[in-house]
Amino acid sequence: xxxxxxxxxxxxxxxxxxxxxxxxxxxxxxxxxxxxxxxxxxxxxxxxxxxxxxxxxxxxxxxxxxxxxxxxxxxxxxxxxxxxxxxxxxxxxxxxxxxxxxxxxxxxxxxxxxxxxxxxxxxxxxxxxxxxxxxxxxxxxxxxxxxxxxxxxxxxxxxxxxxxxxxxxxxxxxxxxxxxxxxxxxxxxxxxx
Numbered sequence: 694x695x696x697x698x699x700x701x702x703x704x705x706x707x708x709x710x711x712x713x714x715x716x717x718x719x720x721x722x723x724x725x726x727x728x729x730x731x732x733x734x735x736x737x738x739x740x741x742x743x744x745x746x747x748x749x750x751x752x753x754x755x756x757x758x759x760x761x762x763x764x765x766x767x768x769x770x771x772x773x774x775x776x777x778x779x780x781x782x783x784x785x786x787x788x789x790x791x792x793x794x795x796x797x798x799x800x801x802x803x804x805x806x807x808x809x810x811x812x813x814x815x816x817x818x819x820x821x822x823x824x825x826x827x828x829x830x831x832x833x834x835x836x837x838x839x840x841x842x843x844x845x846x847x848x849x850x851x852x853x854x855x856x857x858x859x860x861x862x863x864x865x866x867x868x869x870x871x872x873x874x875x876x877x878x879x880x881x882x883x884x885x886x
Contacts, residue, residue, distance in 0.1 A: 694821045699739040702732060704867060708780060710755065712738060721755035722776075724765075729861040730757050737869065745776055752776065758844060764825065765790045774815060781808045782817075787857055792819070795825045811881035814818070843867065846876040850884070859884060 699723065700714035707728055707838035712719050721740060723731075732738055740755035741762045754776060756762040761783060768779035782791065785806035794802040795818055803814035843864050850860035872880065 695742050695744045697739060697741050698755065700737070702734055702736055702738045705731060705734065708784065710738075712740070712755075719753055721753045722780060723755045723757075724761065724780050726783060727757040727761065727785060727862075728784075729858055730843075730864055731809060732865065732869075743776075754780065757786075760788050764791060767821060767825050768817070768860055771817055773816060778808055778813075782806055783810075792825055794820045798822070802829075842871060842873045842876055845873045846871075846880055849873075849877050850880055853881075853886060 698712050698713045698714055698719055700719075701709060702713035703718060705728070707724050707725065709720050709725055710728070710731065714723060721742065723740065727740070740757065740879060741759055743754045743762055743765060745752045745754065748827070756765065764783050765776075765783060766780050768774050768782060769776055774782075781801070786794070786802070790802070793799075798805070798818050800811065800814040800818055803809050803817055804811055809817075818875070844866070847860045847864055849858075850863060851852060863883045866880055866883050867876050
């Protein structure tokens, strides 16, 4: 129902953010990978969302990339894995790492994430095999951040050997309307300091 939010970032309190969209404040839970890439308070932000309606609550989950949102949707389809556990998984490892773990059937990598036990990890590997591995692994290399150049810049930095946290920190310093080539140059300068 709600697929994307664009507005002003009012509050950041991990894992939740508050976004003002035309006078309405939306509380959105986000994985830490998305959280680290958020702009400063008072700045414009856009997140792809997944809306969950339960008997006792209506919850909104936000993601910086379509790849993250798709991984979240695949995770919550697994029996015994709810939105909180899916967020925990996406906070504990990148989509690419998750896809690699599923492809290689490495339960040990999943168990390292808080809240994931051996049985849950094995169930995840079994149910996600063929759904998450190769497909999202390929997408993770080309995921776009909110449909702008920042996703391309982030992926370029990761390809150059920087981790996601370093790339996200470098992206914060970039102007919102920066071109990809100029953004990569500016990010590399910031990371070299």
